[in-house]
Amino acid sequence: MTFAKQFALEGKVALVTGGGTGLGRAIAEGFLAAGCSRVYIASRKAEAIAAAAHKIDSNGRCVAVAVDLSNLAGVSALADAIAEREARLDILVNNAGLAWGAPFDHYPERGWDKVFGLNLKAPFFLIQALLGLLRAGGSPEDPARVINIGSIAGEMAKGTTTYSYGLSKSALHHMTRMLALDLGSSNITVNTIAPGRFASPLTASIVDDPERHAREAAMVPLGRWGTTAELGSIAIFLASPAAAYVTGATLVADGGLSLQHPINLGME
Numbered sequence: 001m002t003f004a005k006q007f008a009l010e011g012k013v014a015l016v017t018g019g020g021t022g023l024g025r026a027i028a029e030g031f032l033a034a035g036c037s038r039v040y041i042a043s044r045k046a047e048a049i050a051a052a053a054h055k056i057d058s059n060g061r062c063v064a065v066a067v068d069l070s071n072l073a074g075v076s077a078l079a080d081a082i083a084e085r086e087a088r089l090d091i092l093v094n095n096a097g098l099a100w101g102a103p104f105d106h107y108p109e110r111g112w113d114k115v116f117g118l119n120l121k122a123p124f125f126l127i128q129a130l131l132g133l134l135r136a137g138g139s140p141e142d143p144a145r146v147i148n149i150g151s152i153a154g155e156m157a158k159g160t161t162t163y164s165y166g167l168s169k170s171a172l173h174h175m176t177r178m179l180a181l182d183l184g185s186s187n188i189t190v191n192t193i194a195p196g197r198f199a200s201p202l203t204a205s206i207v208d209d210p211e212r213h214a215r216e217a218a219m220v221p222l223g224r225w226g227t228t229a230e231l232g233s234i235a236i237f238l239a240s241p242a243a244a245y246v247t248g249a250t251l252v253a254d255g256g257l258s259l260q261h262p263i264n265l266g267m268e
Helices: 022-033 046-056 072-085 109-129 131-137 163-186 201-207 210-219 228-239
Strands: 013-017 038-043 062-066 091-094 144-149 188-195 250-253
Touching: 013 022, 013 072, 022 038, 022 046, 022 091, 022 228, 038 046, 038 072, 046 062, 062 072, 072 109, 072 131, 091 109, 109 131, 109 163, 131 144, 131 163, 144 163, 144 228, 163 188, 188 228, 201 210, 228 250
Parallel strands: 013 038, 013 091, 038 062, 091 144, 144 188, 188 250
Antiparallel strands: none
16 A cells, blocks of 8 residues: 555545534545545534535535434434444544533533533444444454544643533543453544644634734644644544554644643743
């Protein structure tokens, strides 16, 4: 195999949850550009996800599935929708997620349950529900791929008041390692991408505040936020033949931000 083909996804079938906007959309676009025959994107807003699918690929290679993954009924509905259309699934990206911020002494149970439900419970049970299709998509030389989208918030103790977000992402990183061990014999790899600062719906309030955006960019050793194209390229790598022997890894993409000591950031 040539090195060029090592990063190709010709003929692959992928599913990206939360694929209509932000990082998920960049991943879906990247997969199609790398040769996927079909990429399914899932979100709870039917009109928005249908419009996004058409904009991503007007020839029908991007397929929208409207589903609410905050409950197990929605998880099952998504798995059923894929099984009705496909005999195998080569790539699953668990990208859908949310955050909830509040001071510790007033942090609500609802903020805990909603975040853990979508960020951790949904990926676990979606992998379970799609296991048969993932097994059908994998081989020893070219395993099926599960890519979880975590966060450096799951690697750092210092953060904002989004407690359940950071904790859910930390648990997702560990779940990646556990499932990589369990599913390797089924020819399925499981890896995580842990982004730092990227423009997405979750960071919109920062992007819309030029002063804060510039201040946070200055904290990054590389001096800037990442681009969605860079994040999409990392997902292509993990889904490609080049990463066929990589499993259980958390790939941090943050420009070095998580390497900083709080004193260096003025956060002591």
